[in-house]
Amino acid sequence: MSVELNHLGASRSEELRLFFHADELAWAVAGTTSPNPAVGCLLLDDTGRIIGQGATQPAGGAHAEVMALADAQTHGEDVRGSRAVVTLEPCNHTGRTGPCSHALAEAGVARVDYLFADPNPQAQGGADYLRAHGVEVNGPALSPTHKEDEPPTQWVPIFAVETWLTSAVHLRPHVTLKLASTIDGFIAATDGTSQWITGEAARRYVHEDRARRDAIVVGTGTVDADNPRLTARDESGQPMPQQPLRVVMGRRSIPDDAAIHHPPGQALHLREHDPRVVLQEMHSRGMVDVLVEGGPHITKAFLDAGVVDRIELYQAPSLLRAGQPSMIAPVNLSTSMSDIRELNPRQMRVLGRDTLWTLSR
Secondary structure: EEEOOOOOOOOOOHHHHHHHHHHHHHHOOOOOOOOOOOOEEEEOOOOOEEEEEEEEEEEEEOOOOHHHHHHHOOOOOOOOEEEEEEOOOOOOOOOOOHHHHHHHHOOOOOEEEEEEEOOOOOOOOOOHHHOOHHHHHHEEOEEEEOOOOOOOOOOOOOOOOHHHHHHHHOOEEEEEEEEEOOOOEEOOOOOOOOOOOOOOHHHHHHHHHHHHOOEEEHHHHHHHHOOOOOOOEEEOOEEEOOEEEEEEEEEOOOOOOOOHHOOOOOOOEEOOOHHHHHHHHHOOOOOEEEEEEOHHHHHHHHHHOOOOOEEEEEEEEEOOOOOOOOOHHHHHHHOOOOHHHOOEEEOOOEEEOOEEEEOOO
């Protein structure tokens, strides 16, 4: 999913700054909220001072808006007449918690600005409810766009709630494909050696990224060849508190003593080659955000299935000239430049000597 900016009013830079602040709160809880979205919310008084802030709690816990209201109450702030800035349209349904739109209206919040509309038919309608109860509502400030033939010309930052939006629309987890290669596109040498193509800073960031995911997917071939742990570890090598589910796909058996079975966290072997089937199984388990770290065969399978939503390309400033490519071309594929598929650049990070490109479709 890519996004496009909508009209934000005269003070656009200030509006974006507030949404970015709310999004920072959402990123802080990313990986802990599924199947609910990671959302951030700010409450401001009539001078623009932040009087409350909150983010979505783990499933069954309070949503961001309720957390922000509680934060304001804890600090003795009066929320009547306040303004809420939230990264997703407040929900309008009762599940394990009550509707956030009702909570905001009942608290006397006077204005709500939201970043994305809620595509979930069970939860949407919060903006309409608020308007019907006298609240000024502005949004959505950003809109998803799927116009693959018209990629946006500007780089729009990545927001924490986007993975959930994709999952809600497609009824499957959002898929990020991770690639790490030399600048000439190789992931391993001709003798099969592949470790440490990228440097320490990039490897450290990979672990931070893993800790924000619901699951990591690899193939049985990767387990056989590399025996990876696929855990999220800090700089000292200790496990991080949040661990993704490690999913191995493929019909081949893997050893009982494979590192992927060892704690912390859990592993799941799905004896299936079809990415769509694998994703549906993970969706049924409440997973929203999936990272694919497999080799070229798994990469090809997910690309061929058309389920890759984002690519993270870690690129080392190195030339190998021959070796194993990061992607395998489909058999008998013939192309011309008219077949090229444009991706939308969303972010570029410098990690030590390496570069991380984040691209969305």
